[in-house]
Amino acid sequence: MVEDRTVRRLQLWRTVAGFVAWVWLTLTYTAISDSGKAADVVSERFTQSWVSVLVLICTFPVVVGAFCAAARGGLRRVYVRRALKCLGAVVTVVVSMFTFPLAMAPELEGLRDLVGIPGKVVIAILALWSLGFALYGIGLSLVHVFRTADIHEVLPPVLATILVWEMAIADVSTGAYQNVPPLARVAFMMGxxxxxxxxxxxxxxxxxxxxxxSLRAALRG
Incomplete structure (x- = not known):
């Protein structure tokens, strides 16, 4: 495992760059006239970050699986064992979100009534914990790309590049940022x-x- 502060800063800068770009776009082109609209903007950014995590979760097994499959002989088994730890991080973040339906979904009101006040308190505590954990997990997953450096150091930049282009394609296909002038919209989505x-x-x-x-050395040993 390489301990390089510059590499770690680069991983952080990748996330910070996207956040700064969003703040610039919001302050320059999004007219936030009331607190309700401001809340909508914040909610949209959180949703987009969570979508990034979900896209990463779907991309993770494909890219890591291809990486392991392309590795030679003994390296393949080593990378598969390391990937299991990263898979655990993916599963933990997803499972942490399952307490929200217990606390909020109207369809489960009967279950919440069944467990009574003590049960509702436990569910509320679990929901608050899972919210904090999910936010923390989203941050870590976007900065460290689910600790894929534990598999090999070249994987985080490769996965981050694939993820960000997937999100750009998703923004184009869903017509994101419609209220932004065309040239600024293109600059932001491509920037x-x-x-x-x-x-x-x-x-x-x-x-x-x-x-x-290097990627070649990682696959050939």
């Missing part, structure tokens, strides 16, 4: 993936130059 791609390429370059780690 995030281009910025993340550049930072990821820089991270891969540093790993290769300073630590002798």
């Amino acid at each position: 995030a993936p281009v910025t993340v791609t550049v930072l990821s390429a820089w991270e891969l370059h540093r790993l290769r130059r300073h630590h002798g780690l």
